[in-house]
Amino acid sequence: MRILDRLWKALDERLDLAPLVEFATHKEVPQHRHSWAYYFGGLTMFFFFVQVATGILLLLYYRPTAEAAFESVQFIVTRVPFGWLIRSIHSWSANLMILAAFAHMFSVYLLGSYGRPRELTWWSGFLLLLLAMGFGFSGYLLPWNELSFFATQVGTDMVSKVPLVGGWLLKFLRGGDDVTGATLIRFFGFHVAVLPMITTALLVVHLALIQRQGMHIPEGLEEEAKTRRPLRFVPNFVMREGIVWLLGLAALAALAAFFPWELGTKADPFASAPAGIKPEWYFLFMFEALKLLPAHVLGIEGELLGLAAFSLAGLVWFLVPVLDRASRRGHRSRAFLMLGWLALAYIVSFTLASFAGAFK
């Protein structure tokens, strides 16, 4: 114990850590009927940590070339001790991370927590979700199997619709005209270097903002929060979050053991696309809606119009703290609340309907 005390003293002398500990021990988390929503952000971060840890382990064996990628993943799941577990957890955790991020975003939105003074937190969170989807899109290609190959072809093809710079963007993403080994190494670079670097930096900003501003109490629950004793961040809230993380870990272990992530068959660029290629589930709501659009609407290409609409919707979602004037004064606007529920209903219904095969 004396050693630990001496170590702490030495660090505190040099880094002046006492105010941070002081801050952490005095920080409080308000309690009300919706305080369950405070745990989703932490859960998302837990899955991100799992991704980093398992991703580093996969890097020890993965080879990012068109010739060897599939075989290296096959080697990982069949020959490397616990390789199957690491790969399966990495795939499952990626999906659960996106799910937790969506739950976090919608709970923040529907409880009206994005308003002043938390605009920067909302914006950094929105960018983090985009980055997470970027992780998913780039990581999907890495096993170089049939489904991921053709899904990437369809996905990257969409950027070519962007006016003026579409062609250039397509070449930038693919490293050429087609999805080839050049695309794979590029996506690998994005997945393991570029995206993690930006995400880590943005995550630090996001967390710092939350710590600085404290937890938001939704409008109408202020009185309830006053009557209930707030939780101390350390150790009470941290321990509760720990229980949630343990639940996440248990879910990951069970999914990896009972439903190992499939590897599929190796991509063959010369084969015709298999029937029913779909992107990852979190892109389905966009994918199915784009498929429903007619080829041309008022002389404009349907797909281009759809992509423009999604970009616009994304921009509105991003700018909600500015557009929702009531939120600037700490109030919730009914119109934006409705918009949130509509968006949620659309995403959930289209995703479920796609799984149920309603769009065939």
Added chain:
Amino acid sequence: MRDRLVLALALVLAATAALAAPPANVVRAPGKHAEDTCTACHMALDDARLRTPAQLTDSDIHHTQGITCAGCHGGDPSSEDAAVAMSPAKGFVGKFSHQAIPEMCGSCHSDPTFMLRYAPNIPTDQLAQYRTSKHGLALAKGDTNVAVCSSCHGPHGVLQVNDARSPVYPTRIVDTCARCHSNRALMAHYDIKGDEVEEYKRSVHYAALVTKNDLSAPTCKSCHGAHGATPPGVSSVSNVCGTCHVTQRDRFDLSPHKDAFAALQQAACEGCHGNHAIVHAQDDWIGVGENQTCGSCHSAGDPGATVAAAMSGALNGASTSLAGAQKRVDRVRRAGMLMDDAEVRLEEAHQAFVVAQVEIHTVNAARVEDHTKAVLTNTGAAEKLAAAAEAEIRYRRTGLFISLGVIALAMVALILKLRAMER
């Protein structure tokens, strides 16, 4: 003298050329659609019997290649006067008698020089073959019920044989033959049962043709010949089947059955597999029991029955082992394990099993067992891999339950600690 010789030679050459090339008003440039007065007049006729041929000219291969109606029927297709156009003086024949049709078609189709201008790749021996066929021989004897060219290819609107609408296209030829050969009353005159097409339609060959759209699957003409149609004799059946089933025929030739069948005047393949209704051969055919193939010649206790029992036992053992291993590997794969190595072993086992089935034709039990042993070696290896995968699944699940137990303990500890703190 020399001048006269040159002149005579020139005259002979000119005459030969004139004979080789039909008159320009009958046969136009190849590849160019023929136009004549015959179709123009016949199209306007009320009598459907006379109008239909004119209506079919657009799809007729001869017409599209520049051969007018007069190419077959004679007459002058350039004259608009019906009396001139159909004048016997202009060679007009009108409707051909049934017996005259093969010779008429053969007048062009047996002429290699003429056919070279239109279709250099098609054979020119159809008429020669036809004369040797059952149809041709009967026709020569004056039987006008037998098939001639137009019976199968149609008289007008004749399509190329590789046109899917042609009555002699692989998917349609069976029904074309059936027009006569399923007519039991007609076939009774020729001592033919008339159920051959019906039987053929129950065969694996027909199934391959219509369900897999396999155009190489044998139809009537593959075994009987097309123009030289005749039933294969006892001595040629194995050659007919062996055209496609080469390995089976080679193995049969190694067997004692070859000489025995020949001595009994029994057709080789047909003896066990039948002729038209050829179904998938089953392993349980082998033996001398009821409904078993070998029993038609052998009886219990004779050397043939002993060999059959040995072959049957070897095949059954291999088949059971293969099915069991396949089922086990499938079950493990459904549980999420990658079983590529086991799949390779199963594929090798399957191939060895197919070879063992072919070796049956040698009626040599040792040769069959050589391959069934290879099946068992491979299924054994696949079973071993499946067992290792099953052990891995058990290990993973045990690991999961231990992990979940540890996680649950940690959660309970946290909850208890929180309660103690917040009491």
